[in-house]
Ligand SMILES: Cc1cc2nc3c(=O)[nH]c(=O)nc-3n(C[C@H](O)[C@H](O)[C@H](O)COP(=O)(O)OP(=O)(O)OC[C@H]3O[C@@H](n4cnc5c(N)ncnc54)[C@H](O)[C@@H]3O)c2cc1C
Ligand SMILES: *[C@@H]1O[C@H](CO)[C@@H](O)[C@H](O)[C@H]1NC(C)=O
Ligand SMILES: *[C@@H]1O[C@H](CO)[C@@H](O)[C@H](O)[C@H]1NC(C)=O
């Protein structure tokens with residue numbers, strides 16, 4: 001039996017080699033994250049012959065569900081941000097996958113081991129979100145704007161707090177970290193008040209919990225619950241695309257070359273690699289090179305970073321009714337300019353992931369995340385346990401963790417960051433995301449290289465639902481206007 005299987009495999013391999021350039025595809029899709037899988041699914045359902053090339057050894061991109069502890073954890077995207085209109089939420093519901101809301105109501109602890117004024121911090125956090133809805137007419141760095149507003153607010157509602165300069169600084173440091181963890185920025189002053197991001201309606205923190213976010217790809221690719229996939233969609237993993245040669249002559253095909261030397265041809269190609277990847281390699285990736293408007297967009301849009309370190313314990317030692325804990329750093333307790341090389345002061349807190357009962361996810365902003373990706377594992381583990389005991393050790397008996405896992409979105413050459421945000425330069429380049437998403441046309445005006453991905457969505461960038469929308473958008477660009485998928 002074993003011998004027969006081996007012979008069969010050999011035959012297939014020989015056949016594959018024996019027919020170079022035999023197949024030409026309608027469309028080649030580069031990258032199988034949310035955008036690529038949505039484009040592949042849409043075109044495959046329309047009967048197109050599709051080849052999807054993914055550089056990594058797995059489907060999902062910046063969605064990465066990993067078995068861990070007593071369940072699964074998410075190293076990348078964690079929540080469905082809003083339910084309407086959301087292709088992602090709709091697909092889950094249509095397929096009867098349970099999606100549950102995560103309550104991020106938090107409790108905050110101070111670095112001297114006492115409980116912080118959670119009510120006040122919560123009030124100021126809510127206010128921070130609220131003032132962002134009413135930006136000033138002239139764009140400003142977000143931190144500068146919020147600082148002014150918070151001081152006005154404190155003067156009115158909590159004048160005693162405003163008099164305590166250290167306390168105000170501590171609050172502002174804390175709010176800065178919270179904003180950075182949403183935006184993926186390194187400082188809230190890198191973010192503009194004039195962001196084009198628009199929230200969807202509904203709950204902003206819906207979780208795939210034990211199902212895992214990766215279920216989305218099974219649904220998209222028709223493999224959920226043993227589904228057969230799409231016969232006209234060919235998927236190849238471990239296929240790093242290094243060159244896309246696109247013709248201006250309408251008679252010629254697009255040629256896509258991979259690092260392993262293989263080449264494929266198609267009528268057109270949809271590129272879904274992250275903005276981080278485009279920043280690093282766009283000039284080598286395309287022949288002819290990209291037009292200046294697109295290069296400007298690639299250079300000007302900001303790629304952010306957040307990181308996670310996830311701990312598994314053998315007991316659930318924290319308050320069972322809380323799913324978020326924030327760390328409030330006091331001045332002179334690590335929080336001072338001289339000690340910024342101590343990255344632990346930039347950890348804003350941790351949440352309890354919905355897919356793993358006895359796990360805690362520590363969240364890290366840009367510079368911290370970048371550094372933590374590179375540190376030895378035992379150092380990261382020891383330092384994080386140190387701060388955990390510093391803040392909560394007087395309230396709980398904290399055991400050693402059983403295991404730790406961390407993200408590497410910056411080191412990963414196929415992501416180079418977590419997601420994009422509108423930085424202080426964004427108001428100067430209001431059409432950058434539109435330019436990024438524009439196709440390259442041949443001399444007959446036909447799109448030959450199309451661009452999808454999170455960064456190309458003008459209002460829903462940085463999310464999975466936004467990314468899937470762009471995959472659908474680019475697939476539809478290639479289908480007759482009458483088709484409905
Ligand atoms: C830590 C973290 C937390 C997040 N949290 C959330 C959240 O809670 N909710 C939410 O909605 N979003 C969240 N996001 C954002 C979300 O994950 C992304 O917006 C989304 O995955 C982007 O999808 P995409 O298809 O545009 O790109 P990607 O997911 O990056 O997919 C692109 C694919 O292209 C592949 N690729 C790259 N280069 C090549 C090459 N040369 N050849 C072939 N293939 C290549 C990559 O390997 C990848 O698979 C989070 C992201 C991170 C990192
Ligand atoms: C959906 O799931 C529920 C609970 O698991 C089950 O009772 C029901 O039959 C399912 N419906 C469909 C359409 O699969
Ligand atoms: C901890 O810090 C708070 C805020 O500065 C202070 O009020 C409290 O007395 C401190 N407690 C201890 C035990 O140091």
Ligand SMILES: *[C@@H]1O[C@H](CO)[C@@H](O)[C@H](O)[C@H]1NC(C)=O
Pocket residue numbers: 338
């Ligand atoms: C902090 O840094 C400043 C400027 O470099 C220096 O003057 C000061 O002495 C330092 N304080 C401590 C406690 O090291």
